[in-house]
Amino acid sequence: MKKILILILCLLILSVNVAFGIEEVDTMNMGSPKYLTLKVENNKFILEWLNPIHAMVREGIQYQVDFKVGRNKWQSEEGNILANTLDFTTNGKTSITFDPVEEGLIKNINLEENSYNIRIRYKDDDIVSNFSNVVSLGLRPYYENASEWAWSELDMAADLKLIPESIRQDMKKVITREEFCEVVIRLYELQTGKTVDYSGQSIKDSTNTEVLKAAKLGLVQGNEKGNFLPKDPITRQEIAIMLRRMLEVFFPDMDFGYVEEYDYADDGDIAVWAYDDMQYMIHKEILRGDLNGKVNPWSHTTREEAVVVVLRLFNKFN
Template sequence: MRKKKKPAVLPVVLLFTLILAGFVRADDDVSFKSKPEGDIRTHGNSIVWMSYSSGNWDIYHLDKSTGVETQITHDKNTQGYPDVWQNYIVWQDNREHTKSRLGSFDIYLYDITSGQEKKISSIEGDHQDPIISDNKVVWVDNKDGDKNIMLYDIQNQTIEKVSSNEAEAFGVAFDGRVIAWVDARGGDFDIYMYDISQKVEKQLTHGLGDELDPLVSGGKVVWMVEHNKVSQVYMYDTQNGYTTKLTVGDENHRPIAFSEDSLLIIQGNKLVLNNVNTITGQPIKSPAGTIPKQAFLSGDKVIWYDGRGMTTEKITDAVNRGLLAENNPEEPSNPDPKPKPTPTPTPGSSSSSSSKEDKNGEKEEVNGRKLVKADEDKVITSQDGRMTIKITKGSFDKDVHITIYQDMQYKADGYLSLTPVYRWNIEEDAKLLKPMEISISYRDIAINDNTKKICLYEIQQNKAPKPITLKVDHKTNTLAARVKGSGRAALMIYNKDFNDIEKHWAYDVVKTIAAHHIINGYEDGSFKPDKEMSRAEFVKILISSLNIDEEEVQPDNKSTFQDVPDNYWASEYIYIAYKKGWISGFNGSFNPNSPVTREQMVSILMRAYEDISTDKGYEESDLSGYKDKGEISSWALDSMKRAAGLDIIKGYNNEINPQKNAARAEAAAMIYRYLEKLGRM
């Protein structure tokens, strides 16, 4: 604690005593002149944080041994999310990217001893959330849709990407040797790690539930698994390659601090200190008797941070306090089991707090009301565990509260409801900067039908249910979609009957496609599977199959082709396909009513596939198995090779029939295989 000046008339001995007492208290209790926002980081005698106290987001440092607080950055732009190790501080900084409101960020390194700073993220990208340890810095680089783990060596001044392609990393932990993070590349939140000495990435979890909050110490990785409404803590030891479950019981467990063999866990509404080697735990309690905002373990000390100040004490004292509370039933084990949520502003905003502190934080959590901070990732689950909302950092421009409700099943002719209607409500009038992902599972539900007919529907008031499925995971029986605000959704199967396909080869395909509202029949109840399909009809079913957001491509009331007037029944679909570059027409015409040939259909499909799919590793077919491959037009050859390699198109009797007009059943089959390859069915 920094010592205030005393009147000069004080005796020298008393003055010396007061100064000495101030230094002693500095190791036990720390207060901050510049209010920390978000988390703090500490190492040795150093504490760092970000604050808006000066009217700008800057980095601050406090030396516990002297009580001296220093403002490290003075740039007019945004500096945030610092970390500290020995005499180095790192942070993210957007001083070179100020065109957008929040901008992209670089990583800066500051030497406390010399006072020198430099940018260390020397490659293109959006670099955020740095962590420093053992002369190395790791962070997440958001570039081209991937979120990669970057590693910088301070001594060698080298930078490298250590995560594999298509990583979706966040929540990084680092101990100088092992990097661990949460990765969403597979659709679920899994834990990945990278061993610096071995130069090997390893996936530690494979979708048991959502795995979150990794911590690393001494080559051991711990994390939390949310499964069947209960969260437990697991550990992976890099030395022996074993994964161990550290907690049991019906209470939720979350790791918050890890050092050497000691792991601090929130268990229900109390704290437990776990020895990860013996898998034994003992109660531990903070001086205030509450769950802290943050806690740190360092040797034989525990550091408590309540959002305002810090207290350091011996672990044995905190354990004795916990044992005393547990053995004294008259003393509450935790008078304030959950801290009241305090919204944290996002660096780049214009105020130090984006909303007021909740006055009923504990009650709101019990009722399912969740605080979503603008600068954090968040996962919200419905009461029955079937529905999940995943919100990534930066989705909102300020902190919000979201609640999931369960309504009655949707009832309407032709629909089989599999789940309740889930309704989620965003309370605040916040700007949604990027979509949220919702997912609903049909696990443990008996289904006497083709599961590929299942759709995730948006349920709108006084409107027909709208299919919004974006991806399907048949391993976890989960369907997911993106949404842009409050809404309602459910899993259902739609059954559409036709009177002329019962014995047709495409029966199952047509029924499945119709269940997704992609293709319709005629007023007389027929489908006419062998009737030729027009070019306009094919474009219509392609656009319908992708659940394209109505706001994504808005018609500009101008004719795209001279033979497609604005009042043409399929003009909107043709316009969207043209704007996306999937169709081009002929000399200003589209010939919407002409039959679509098989090679035309494949060419349109493959342009859409290349635009949408993230799978670029498939092999093309050389078409050697088809005796009529020479009939393929030169402009369609590459598309036919790719489609055959993906099994989207299949011939008959060693013929691929590129010039043949496509029948409605053939178009339905091709769309069916296409959606399978996209993971949407």
């Protein structure tokens, strides 16, 4: 009885796939294109890749070219992906000319202003393989692996040079204490046009010049043992303290009074030594609560979140 039910379920799934044109991924039989490379000749893209034996033995197999410009969506995500019959050259390699202008995907190729990204996969009837590696040419975004919600603010931050080299390769990674120092020192130099003279400044466990600059400005200090713990993740309430201290540097006579306009579920979790600074940053909408009504004072922050918070401070008080 159990075998009959399983068979019926499989037939139902197959019929749904056929009825709605759903493509199945079947990497066991086809494999995926290997070692995809990209170059430009005569203002057209030349693609070359190696085909695994599983693909070469399938008659009538097609390849699909997936294309996107910059951070735009892939053509496959838009439901529009080009397909052609796969031909083989020497030793199982395939080399093709791909012209996105002729295909109507873009108006022209401009490597100085845009980045172009391409990947390949196989298609055999309604079965598709996994994609190959992604190849790219042209202007690369200054930062990598960022969430879509942060793109516009990160673009502004990049233009203002608020994103240090040390964090730009992976913006979703949790930011450390020394990395946040690097961001806020860039804010200081942007705001004042000055470079911090950190001569004579020292911290027991860090020689990072940006950490020393932050210590010179009074933004950070060591613990009771004189350690700064530069590689540790920074918490949201520690960020609030550093940003308030930075404002004191910019505006020594500023009034840091606030009104507790928001009643967050975890207000009681804020450390006594950080409470006023957290409330002030919330009052100024530099820090915000999450969808669960929490402000998460002890939580860590991603690099993209930290840069966006610093950008908000700049925009608010610039």
